[in-house]
Amino acid sequence: MLLSDPDLPFAETTATxxxxxxEWHRGRDRYAIWMIPINCPRVLAHIEHMxxxxxxxxxPTRRQPHITLFVCGFEQDRRIHDDDFTAGQLRQQLLDxxxxxxxxxxxxxxxxxxxxxxxxLSVGDPQGQLQNWREVLGRQCSEVRQAAYVPHITLGxxxxxxxxxxLRQRLAQLSVADDLxxxxxxxxxxxxxxxxxxxxxxxxxxxxxxxxxxxxxR
Numbered sequence: 001m002l003l004s005d006p007d008l009p010f011a012e013t014t015a016t017x018x019x020x021x022x023e024w025h026r027g028r029d030r031y032a033i034w035m036i037p038i039n040c041p042r043v044l045a046h047i048e049h050m051x052x053x054x055x056x057x058x059x060p061t062r063r064q065p066h067i068t069l070f071v072c073g074f075e076q077d078r079r080i081h082d083d084d085f086t087a088g089q090l091r092q093q094l095l096d097x098x099x100x101x102x103x104x105x106x107x108x109x110x111x112x113x114x115x116x117x118x119x120x121l122s123v124g125d126p127q128g129q130l131q132n133w134r135e136v137l138g139r140q141c142s143e144v145r146q147a148a149y150v151p152h153i154t155l156g157x158x159x160x161x162x163x164x165x166x167l168r169q170r171l172a173q174l175s176v177a178d179d180l181x182x183x184x185x186x187x188x189x190x191x192x193x194x195x196x197x198x199x200x201x202x203x204x205x206x207x208x209x210x211x212x213x214x215x216x217x218r
Contacts (some may be wrong), residue, residue: 002150003114009118009165016059016157018197022065025194028074032191034093034137034200035068036107036184040108040194043109043182048114051155053056054119058156061198067107067154067182068125069130070137070159075175077192083144088165090189090205092140097187097207098187100136104209105129109153109180111172119171123151123182125175133187185209 001009025031038044047065049059073085106129110122125131130151137143162170189205 001115001147003171006124009164012161013057013114013158013164013167014116014118015160016197018059020067020195024193025074028076028084028194030075030191031059031061031194032072032075032090032204033068033123034070034072034133034189035183035188036069036182037186037188037203038067038182040063040182043180046109046177046180047153049154050119050174051122054155054170057160058119059159059198061200062154062156065194067151067153069187070134070141072141073144073190074194075196082142085141087157089141093189094205094207096139097133100132101207102129102132104183104185107182107184109177109182111155111176112155112174113152114167114171119155119158120152121155123153123212125151125209134141171201194197 001007003009038047044065051062054079072090073083074081076084076086078084079086108124108126110124113120113122117198132150143149163210184209187207188203189211190201190203192201193199
């Protein structure tokens with residue numbers, strides 16, 4: 001749940017332990033997601049400004065800024081566990097995305113918010129295209145998700161617990177950009193090492209929208 005939810009979502013933040021999580025990955029190596037990369041200099045500068053102001057609360061290391069669009073799961077040759085994801089499923093997702101006729105979209109970068117485990121920037125989708133893409137990606141597999149999808153940019157994971165009332169005060173003191181937008185013309189399929197909490201996202205496939213033609217490049 002989000003800090004901005006009307007009902008008190010959590011009493012304090014959850015500090016993330018920096019360790020391997022074998023009970024989660026069970027020996028599987030690469031974890032896959034579809035994401036929207038963030039390359040806009042103004043948005044990147046705003047993210048950096050926010051993280052600096054929350055530096056005493058957050059782990060100093062994080063993955064490159066992005067918006068997670070769809071969580072695929074662990075890359076595997078065949079499905080054994082319910083969070084396994086195969087090359088065949090990816091091929092079908094690519095075909096479905098290529099057939100989707102949508103113009104480029106623009107996302108609005110909103111005020112800071114928080115999950116119990118992470119500080120975030122909220123993301124608005126006035127054109128509703130995120131849901132269109134998610135529906136297409138979900139045709140061939142069930143998304144790995146324990147809670148409702150909330151588009152956001154992660155500022156960082158908490159390294160210590162802080163009372164929710166103090167957290168609200170800290171976030172309210174942060175500057176809010178009222179006219180900050182992110183143009184989206186590309187979706188990326190990326191993976192990261194499951195035993196490295198802050199390992200880089202490696203782009204393996206991408207789909208470009210808004211040109212004279214659409215294409216995916218392997």
